[in-house]
Amino acid sequence: MSDSIAEMVEETVGGDASTSLYQRILNDIRDRIVSGEWEPGYRIPFEHELTEQYGCSRMTVNKALSQLAKAGLIERRRRSGSFVRRPQSQAAVLEIHDIRVEVEALGLPYRYELMAQTKRRATTVDRDRLGPSPSTAGQVLALQCLHYAGVRPFCVEDRLISLAAVPEAADQEFRKSAPGPWLIGQVPWSAAEHVIRAASADGETAADLGLASGAPCLIIERRTWSAERPVTHVRFTYPANAHAVVARFTPSDG
Amino acid sequence: MSDSIAEMVEETVGGDASTSLYQRILNDIRDRIVSGEWEPGYRIPFEHELTEQYGCSRMTVNKALSQLAKAGLIERRRRSGSFVRRPQSQAAVLEIHDIRVEVEALGLPYRYELMAQTKRRATTVDRDRLGPSPSTAGQVLALQCLHYAGVRPFCVEDRLISLAAVPEAADQEFRKSAPGPWLIGQVPWSAAEHVIRAASADGETAADLGLASGAPCLIIERRTWSAERPVTHVRFTYPANAHAVVARFTPSDG
DNA sequence: ACTGCGATTATGTATATACATATCAGAAAG
DNA sequence: CTTTCTGATATGTATATACATAATCGCAGT
Numbered sequence: 145m146s147d148s149i150a151e152m153v154e155e156t157v158g159g160d161a162s163t164s165l166y167q168r169i170l171n172d173i174r175d176r177i178v179s180g181e182w183e184p185g186y187r188i189p190f191e192h193e194l195t196e197q198y199g200c201s202r203m204t205v206n207k208a209l210s211q212l213a214k215a216g217l218i219e220r221r222r223r224s225g226s227f228v229r230r231p232q233s234q235a236a237v238l239e240i241h242d243i244r245v246e247v248e249a250l251g252l253p254y255r256y257e258l259m260a261q262t263k264r265r266a267t268t269v270d271r272d273r274l275g276p277s278p279s280t281a282g283q284v285l286a287l288q289c290l291h292y293a294g295v296r297p298f299c300v301e302d303r304l305i306s307l308a309a310v311p312e313a314a315d316q317e318f319r320k321s322a323p324g325p326w327l328i329g330q331v332p333w334s335a336a337e338h339v340i341r342a343a344s345a346d347g348e349t350a351a352d353l354g355l356a357s358g359a360p361c362l363i364i365e366r367r368t369w370s371a372e373r374p375v376t377h378v379r380f381t382y383p384a385n386a387h388a389v390v391a392r393f394t395p396s397d398g
Numbered sequence: 399m400s401d402s403i404a405e406m407v408e409e410t411v412g413g414d415a416s417t418s419l420y421q422r423i424l425n426d427i428r429d430r431i432v433s434g435e436w437e438p439g440y441r442i443p444f445e446h447e448l449t450e451q452y453g454c455s456r457m458t459v460n461k462a463l464s465q466l467a468k469a470g471l472i473e474r475r476r477r478s479g480s481f482v483r484r485p486q487s488q489a490a491v492l493e494i495h496d497i498r499v500e501v502e503a504l505g506l507p508y509r510y511e512l513m514a515q516t517k518r519r520a521t522t523v524d525r526d527r528l529g530p531s532p533s534t535a536g537q538v539l540a541l542q543c544l545h546y547a548g549v550r551p552f553c554v555e556d557r558l559i560s561l562a563a564v565p566e567a568a569d570q571e572f573r574k575s576a577p578g579p580w581l582i583g584q585v586p587w588s589a590a591e592h593v594i595r596a597a598s599a600d601g602e603t604a605a606d607l608g609l610a611s612g613a614p615c616l617i618i619e620r621r622t623w624s625a626e627r628p629v630t631h632v633r634f635t636y637p638a639n640a641h642a643v644v645a646r647f648t649p650s651d652g
Numbered sequence: 653a654c655t656g657c658g659a660t661t662a663t664g665t666a667t668a669t670a671c672a673t674a675t676c677a678g679a680a681a682g
Numbered sequence: 683c684t685t686t687c688t689g690a691t692a693t694g695t696a697t698a699t700a701c702a703t704a705a706t707c708g709c710a711g712t
């Protein structure tokens with residue numbers, strides 16, 4: 145089997161220059177792990193063995209193994225070797241799209257409507273919504289918006305923006321375009337937290353969405369920080385049948 | 399400004415040996431990006447400039463920059479340099495925990511109950527649930543389980559296992575322990591897809607969970623593949639107020 | 653047996669060097 | 683004035699080497 149690796153390298157080393165050697169080593173090992181050929185706990189060949197098998201230097205092997213370790217597929221132990229880890233934290237990557245993009249992906253015309261915009265001194269509730277902060281927040285901007293897909297309401301947006309973090313927002317009127325895309329261009333955010341849950345629509349939200357009171361809704365909340373300072377908190381409320389969140393996982397593509 | 403980097407390095411180069419040099423370079427640059435000091439489009443110093451500033455070799459700088467590029471924070475262009483990318487795909491990492499762990503994290507005793515276990519030839523519906531497959535599925539195992547937190551039902555699990563992918567499951571009786579943890583130890587999975595949505599509880603589910611019919615629920619569905627073959631599909635149904643999904647994002651921790 | 657210590661081993665990081673490759677600016681040719 | 687070619691440049695990958703560090707094994711001495 146070690147021979148087959150060596151042969152494969154011999155074959156392709158002059159032919160396929162599209163992928164680098166360390167990438168091929170990485171892929172080979174990853175494939176053996178995800179295929180189950182090398183089960184959790186299996187000790188993968190030492191660096192110096194792979195060095196021989198692939199006919200390359202240790203640095204090249206090391207680059208591949210280091211990346212596998214960072215991706216969580218293997219665990220490296222000095223003096224002992226590298227071992228296949230058991231898939232533990234079922235982590236998945238969740239992509240958050242702009243609502244306009246979401247709606248247009250459904251083939252429906254997108255429309256945005258501002259329902260209310262208020263500037264006020266941050267209340268206790270507001271501070272809670274924005275999340276833990278080193279400084280006490282000052283002024284905030286509160287927004288209620290409605291996003292339409294075609295003629296039907298698609299979701300309600302309830303947003304709070306910290307004017308301490310984004311003073312430019314004070315002079316903005318979000319009548320024509322939604323605050324989300326504008327904020328992304330304005331503030332470099334360094335951390336975000338999402339909470340996804342289900343709830344019954346309260347009276348007001350139900351009315352906005354054209355639902356019966358108590359109808360099930362999907363709620364996505366997002367808090368964003370920029371360099372430790374809270375920037376914004378949004379709550380999107382979708383009718384239950386209108387929306388779902390999709391997350392995917394594939395181990396270390398490189 | 400370049401001077402301050404150089405000074406900082408001079409200070410710490412002999413003192414703090416806890417982090418490696420390339421890690422410090424990586425952190426320095428990442429901090430400047432997420433703080434907004436270096437805005438999207440900004441051309442970060444060339445490798446040879448950083449080499450000078452940090453008094454190290456190009457390989458060390460290259461390692462740091464390559465990782466930042468892989469993490470999507472910068473874009474590297476030959477002959478032109480490396481540029482700060484604008485945060486585009488708002489990706490967040492979602493950790494899926496075992497239900498036992500979830501319940502015990504709430505400080506409640508966990509209990510598991512098997513409600514039904516059926517072996518049958520895969521129907522069209524079953525094949526749809528398992529997802530796209532190269533081969534036509536044969537036998538499947540269908541399970542309905544209930545997870546308790548204390549005396550109250552916590553969530554309903556509705557699972558389908560492909561016996562073509564996991565033949566050992568045919569001989570298992572999931573009376574005492576849930577199929578999820580067992581499967582993880584059994585099959586190395588290579589890809590997973592999650593769908594999170596809200597819905598009204600149907601009559602049966604509502605009864606199992608002790609809810610009024612039509613009560614809002616959070617539904618998490620997961621499909622798992624092992625080397626292109628569908629392994630299992632699960633649907634967890636939670637009462638709306640019992641559960642939420644949390645996802646976090648922090649740019650490239652290393 | 654038990655303890656402590658040195659030798660061994662595999663990984664972790666860094667260096668200087670080399671050549672490949674994509675790309676752009678500007679010179680040369682039409 | 684446009685096209686083509688050439689050289690400069692920054693990144694991409696790979697190598698041989700070196701020393702640091704953590705963990706383990708086995709031996710020596712109590």
